[in-house]
Amino acid sequence: MGKTTFLRLIPLFYGATPSQVLKGSGKASMIRHTLPDPSSAVAYEYERESDAHLRTVVMYAKDGEDIPDFRIVSAGFDETFFYDENNTFVTRTEFAPRLHARNINVSPVLQLNEYRSVILNERMSSKNAKQMALLARDHSLGPRPLRNLNQIAAAMANEKISFRDLQNIVLERVAEDQATESKRQNVRELKQRREDVTTWLDSRTHMADISKRKPDADRMKERIGRIKGVHMELCSLHVAVKAALAQAATDQERLTIDRRAQAEAFEQALGVLNDDIREAGGKKTEAHYEWQRLNAAFQAVISRQNHFDLIDAKTLADNESREAALQQQARDKEKEHQRLAVAGVPDVDGDDAAKLMGHVG
Incomplete structure (x- = not known):
């Protein structure tokens, strides 16, 4: 998996659709290419109120389709969630039962629209809206609905979006939140005091100064993006190396056991061979003595024959x-x-x- 593909997966965990993420990229398939088999998965850990409230979202590809399925684990990320006793990746059907056996709470399989309503705390108008609301209470990113956050995340992953378009999306998100406040409160906000105007002017001047430093900020942002990409690659490499080391240790242990068994078998065969050699040596000695006896008898017969020939x-x-x-x-x-x-x-x-x-x- 490349860096670009890895970064494109992140908005999916904020409820964005693959079509939103791939918009303008010229690509049509994302999930089936990234998660090709039943054991392929991508995990995303996030924090709720504090670092004591961690959740892990696991994304699998739906069987035979190019759409994602999600499960939310009520715990922080743990590599052992995805391996069995033989260091083999577990499949999407084996994942939840294995965690339930370890007394770890796992949500049911969530389709993308269901997962979006849970993670962004949005209301659904469907027959399972109550169940989604209960899941959102335990797993949402915040206590209030986070409308349009999926679009913002998808826009940030889009390589061709302009800063102005991203700004408009954020302003639209803020405007929707402000629209829920009462009219009276809005009127009070328009009655600005002199100090408020002075503060606003100072802030505007400060923003103008910051805008002049935008090229520096862009360069820093680009460097941060590269660093994040390298960090993701190193994390992926760390997981792969750790799995390879675990497999190598297993193979070494198996080879050690095989070598020990072969050495024992060799020692046993060598003992049997030594016994056979000793037995054959004894038989050889007995045969030599018998040969000597028969040879002496034969020589006696020859001697008598020669004597008779002489007389x-x-x-x-x-x-x-x-x-x-x-x-x-x-x-x-x-x-x-x-x-x-x-x-x-x-x-x-x-x-x-x-x-x-x-x-x-």
Whole structure:
């Protein structure tokens, strides 16, 4: 929001209409451009009888339309009115219930003509005139009607209005107030004494002297306007920076919690990994011992195999088989010899016996 747009919003809080504020600017839309979404709002704090009687006017855009709605809060401005617990802007429908929950009085939604009658203490000729009068008693800018103040505020925001036009509007406002006084009082005021005339002449001379200093006053007024604009911009920047700092603090806290959770998860995973490493180391040692045992057994088998190869184990096995067969054959011959001996067959000679024993050997 720029400085010019921000300054144009101020007359709306004195009951001026957007068309009065935009007169001569060449612009047609104001509210929808300034308050684009349901959470967009502009707050204006004002003082009634004293600084102990503060009020805050909150302006939202009516849903789907280019016209403003107003609510008056019976308290001074507080940024927490517009944020929830998550530092998110509240919408126009959430605003009043949240303040009611905090026991803060909030007016019903007021349309522009209703708000004007309340803030300027003007009478309305409508069915809710009594309700507006009760609200005006609690929230109006003054105890008496402030007619035409909305036009004066709109004129001051108009860049193209002349000082003479603004003077005429103010004079018209004063004339309307004076018209309510009695005729007798007006007559008494026309009967001026000499001292009154002298005072009037002195005042006129003083005013003429002041008029000569009008260029200086205009320059000072221009500087004051620039200072006010810078002040408004700094206020807006302060609110934005404060909100950004609060969001940054929230994000930092969330990231800190996430980092702590990730560190705990890492420590837990590292502990599990160390346990797995120790278990794998134990299994590796057991496997090494088993390998050594199997390797020793394998080497023993290889050694026996080499020994058998050296002694020609196959030939030895064949001889063992032949020896068993010859022993069986010798036993058979022995049995045959005994049978023949019993039958009276002459014994074999020594040579034959020797041959037989040689075969057995």
